[in-house]
Amino acid sequence: MRRISWASGIGVAIALMLAPLPAASAYASQAAAVRATPTLSCTGSGSGAFSPGIPASGTPVKQTAKLSGKYSKCVGSSVTPASGTWSSNGKVTPAESCQVLVQKPFTLGGTLSVSWKNGKKSTVTWSVKFPPVKVGATTDTGKFTNAKVTGTEGTGTASGSLTIGPSNSKECISKPLTTLTVQHNKIKFFLTG
Numbered sequence: 001m002r003r004i005s006w007a008s009g010i011g012v013a014i015a016l017m018l019a020p021l022p023a024a025s026a027y028a029s030q031a032a033a034v035r036a037t038p039t040l041s042c043t044g045s046g047s048g049a050f051s052p053g054i055p056a057s058g059t060p061v062k063q064t065a066k067l068s069g070k071y072s073k074c075v076g077s078s079v080t081p082a083s084g085t086w087s088s089n090g091k092v093t094p095a096e097s098c099q100v101l102v103q104k105p106f107t108l109g110g111t112l113s114v115s116w117k118n119g120k121k122s123t124v125t126w127s128v129k130f131p132p133v134k135v136g137a138t139t140d141t142g143k144f145t146n147a148k149v150t151g152t153e154g155t156g157t158a159s160g161s162l163t164i165g166p167s168n169s170k171e172c173i174s175k176p177l178t179t180l181t182v183q184h185n186k187i188k189f190f191l192t193g
Contacts, residue, residue, distance in 0.1 A: 037190075038076065038188035038189060038190055039076050039154065039156070039190055039191040039192075040074055040075070040081070040188070040189040040191065041074065041075050041076060041187070041188045041189070042071040042072070042073065042075075042084075042184065042186075042187050042189075043071070043072060043073045043074075043184060043185065043186060043187075044069050044070060044071040044072065044086060044183070044184035044187065045069050045070065045072075045181075045182065045183050045184065046068050046069015046070065046086070046182045046184075047068065047069065047167065047180060047181060047182055048065060048066055048067035048068065048164065048179075048181075048182050049065070049066050049178055049179050049180060050063045050064070050065055050092065050096075050177055050178055050180070051063065051064050051065075051066070051178070053176035053177060053178040054096045054097060054098055054101065054172065054176055054177040054178075055097045055098065055176050056097070056098045056171075056172055056173060056174060056175060056176060057097060057098065057099060058097060059097065060094070060095035060096050060097040060100050061095055061096065061097065062091075062092075062095045063091070063092040063095070063096055064089070064090065064091055064092070065088070065089070065090050065091070065092055065108055065180075066087075066088070066089055067086075067087065067088040067180070068085070068086065068087040068088070069085070069086055069087075069182055069184070070083065070084070070085050070086070071083055071084045071085070071086060071114070071184070071187075076189075081116035081117045081118040081120065081153065082117055083117045084114050084115055084116040084117055085114070085115050086112055086113065086114045086115075086184075087112075087113050088110055088111065088112045088113070089110050089111060090108050090109050090110020090111070091108075091109055091110060092106055092107070092108055093106065093107050093109065094106065098172040098173075098177060101132065101133045101172070102132055102133050102134070102135055103132055104132055105129065105130060105131050105132055106130050107127055107128065107129050107142075108127075108128040108130070108142065108162070109126070109127045109128070110125075110126070111123055111124065111125055111126070112124035112126055112147075114153075116153055118153075120151065120152040120153040121151045121152050121153065122149055122150070122151040122152075122153045122154075122189070122191075123149070123150050123151050124147050124148070124149050124158050125147060125148045125150075126144045126147035127144060127147070128142040128143065128144045129142050129143060129144070130142035130164075138166070139163050139165035139181075139183075140163070140164060140165065141161050141162070142161065142162050142163075142164075143159075143160070143161045143162075144158070144159060144160060144161070144162070145159040146159060147159065149190075149191060154189075154191030154192055154193045155191065155192060155193055156189065156190045156191040156192055157189075157190050158187060158188060158189050158190070159188050160184060160185060160186055160187030160188055161184075161185040161186070161187075162182065162183070162185070163182070163183040163185060164180045164181070164182055164183075165180065165181050166180065167179040167180055167181050
């Protein structure tokens with residue numbers, strides 16, 4: 001009788017241990033679905049500058065980049081801000097000349113600071129990877145994924161793309177590339193807290 005009771009006890013214990021698994025699996029699926037849905041999606045535009053300026057020809061030069069602009073057309077949950085302003089400071093790698101831009105990919109790394117309309121702030125640590133500029137093109141689009149986001153609006157990640165181009169048609173032809181037009185194409189924030 002003791003053996004039967006012992007075996008029954010094990011069976012009950014196993015049943016109790018296994019019973020929550022489907023529910024846990026359901027919760028995991030729900031959490032994955034939440035992570036896959038952006039908290040906030042925005043489109044932004046602005047301007048920027050390379051310093052000291054990418055030379056039209058000759059020896060490549062190390063560059064820093066400063067960008068700034070506004071986010072508009074933000075969509076998301078009711079608790080998220082509708083718009084905001086942004087600025088970014090970073091470095092361009094490798095050293096660049098306009099001749100190198102059409103030959104090799106480059107990266108803009110640094111931080112993106114966002115001040116939302118609701119008074120909260122976000123800081124994105126990003127690395128935007130650009131392909132070589134196509135010959136004759138007026139813009140180049142780089143992408144970033146899973147960039148770390150911190151700040152009072154929440155923590156999480158951000159993904160999206162950044163399109164840049166010279167604001168003067170003579171830049172990168174007869175003069176260094178210094179001033180930029182900037183477009184954020186659907187930057188997506190995945191935030192919690």
